[in-house]
């Protein structure tokens with residue numbers, strides 16, 4: 395089954411063609427990072443306008459890269475929730491129009507579901523297209539994980555190299571931080587969520603305080619390589635259960651920077667960066683990154699204690715590109731843990747961020763779970779809605 399996946403929930407315009415939920419035939423992502431680096435964050439109206447400019451060229455390229463015609467596409471999948479209202483509108487309007495025009499079934503996919511299903515994808519080709527806004531080639535293709543023993547795809551647990559149910563999923567992005575319990579495909583129970591900021595948002599805000607470029611996650615990770623992660627002691631939130639909180643960590647970094655710079659708490663935060671040495675910036679980046687990763691993994695350990703029957707851990711979303719998170723998760727859950735837990739899965743770094751392939755993968759498992767297409771004349775968008783399940 396060939397699915398065209400379309401994703402525009404935030405600041406990436408993306409389309410991909412995926413076969414049977416696993417094999418990426420094309421994956422085109424045009425990022426607006428170069429536009430928003432200037433502002434230090436996403437401006438929703440600008441994001442929507444930018445999606446509008448590149449949406450159709452991105453879809454056309456996804457089809458031509460895959461070497462398929464509209465006749466061969468079996469379904470269209472599009473992100474309809476959650477995300478920026480204007481951004482979601484452009485993607486869904488494009489998908490609705492294409493579905494009507496080419497007479498294809500249309501599926502509406504939740505963004506977090508898509509991030510989780512990035513862990514089922516294998517890519518055997520790399521595609522890239524430069525952003526129309528600059529010469530910066532910020533486009534990702536897939537990866538080439540060696541799942542050569544892959545057998546027919548299905549709804550069971552039988553695909554070698556893929557996560558095995560029941561699964562504990564940690565979704566960490568710019569807008570979400572959640573722990574999900576999955577007993578089967580397309581079935582998600584939220585067992586932990588952030589009570590305030592998402593962890594990616596926290597990376598972005600801390601980067602701003604430190605004067606590091608947007609998006610904050612990769613900038614912090616890069617600066618942290620040269621820093622001392624034990625230089626500044628930052629607190630872990632005291633929250634019972636599996637919920638997270640990241641706003642206190644951001645404030646703790648702000649206060650520590652103010653203290654280090656010898657200024658009062660009323661000092662404008664956007665001017666703090668001028669008072670820090672490059673060494674201090676790297677030390678703060680490393681100390682913050684270490685604490686954020688510890689907080690995430692402490693909760694995952696607690697989740698595993700509540701669900702010792704979990705067979706796989708799956709990490710997904712933009713923050714899952716973080717190297718320290720990858721290394722520490724593997725150390726904690728694979729090397730130090732014996733027992734029934736099989737493996738920790740991360741998407742290929744190029745599939746951690748927003749892309750169309752993961753939308754198509756999620757859609758495939760929805761169709762296999764009996765989810766029906768939506769009416770292309772009436773599809774709605776939901777900027778803020780929790781993940782649902784069958």
Ligand code: KG4
Nearest residue numbers: 567568569594611612712713715716747748
């Ligand atoms: O999933 P995503 O691309 O978009 C949303 O759905 O929000 O996630 C974007 C987030 C941003 O906050 C970005 O700073 C963060 O992912 N991020 C990272 C890394 N790469 C991206 N955070 C930590 N380390 C990284 N290497």
Ligand code: ZN
Nearest residue numbers: 567712747748
């Ligand atoms: Zn995302």
